[in-house]
Amino acid sequence: MPELPEVQSFANALDAQYAGKRLARIVFHRPDLRFPFPRLSLERIFRPGARFESASRVGKQLLLTTNVGAVRVSLGMSGAFFPASAHERRKHEHVTLHFDDGAALGFEDPRRFGFWVVEDAHAAPSEVGFAAAVQLSHDAADGTDSEGLRCVFLSSKVTGSRRSVKDVLMDQRLVAGVGNIYALEALFRVGVHPATPCTRVPRVKWESLALEVPKLLETAIAHGGSSISTYRRLHGDEGGFQTLHLVYGREGAPCLAPKCHGVVVRMVQGGRGSFFCPCCQRLRR
């Protein structure tokens, strides 16, 4: 998906454009994404006359709040919001929120890996019971609390794990918000090979990661996120951070570290592509 910076970009844009508007209706164009929509609860939260209060971000998920309740939206790999047309819908537009001033907000998701979950104690058990309620943990972009991130990284659960460092960085139960791209970018910036077992990552590198991860994410947010293939911001323009990737998507290209003559390599880790510089990021086993 859209990782943390891309989700933050949506949250900022949605909040700026829709907060304060009143709902006219919610329309579903199919019954489910990865899971069935909690339709009854969503129709209540976005009922006619409800006031759209805010859009914010939790980990890699969006939190949409009205005066009635709140819903968490995971964008999966290909989910996105866009200003919808009242008359025609996009091929993969699955939900449309109509406002009483005529504005409309569409949600599209071609791969349908996304999901909507109700954040509401009043929802029917059948609507909150499914497994999508990921327990999110420490927010990776909380730059005001690098101490908190440092504690997570230096905990025995992390430093004692034989899992790869990249795998752990992407574990939303430990750190919320880091995905494939930003895990790899952060590891390059601190000079750690993505396949290094956590037990072999030196303490000083964990401390560097605790500083580097929030800094990287903040920078990416400031650039509107990374546009890889289909990701676009609310109004269709591309994010700008992909031009600042140092390793992601740069297989075969020269390493950008000063005085390094290495070449960026791609390997497969857990079925997903990993990019790194074998000179700057030596593997310790």
Added chain:
DNA sequence: ACATGAGCCTGTGGGC
């Protein structure tokens, strides 16, 4: 308890 891999979907781009 942990690590690994398959599966969920559609679209795109490269090679032939």
Added chain:
DNA sequence: TGCCCACAGGCTCATG
């Protein structure tokens, strides 16, 4: 032009 394959931002489950 068209076909086939590899691959893509995430997350959950079954299996060893």
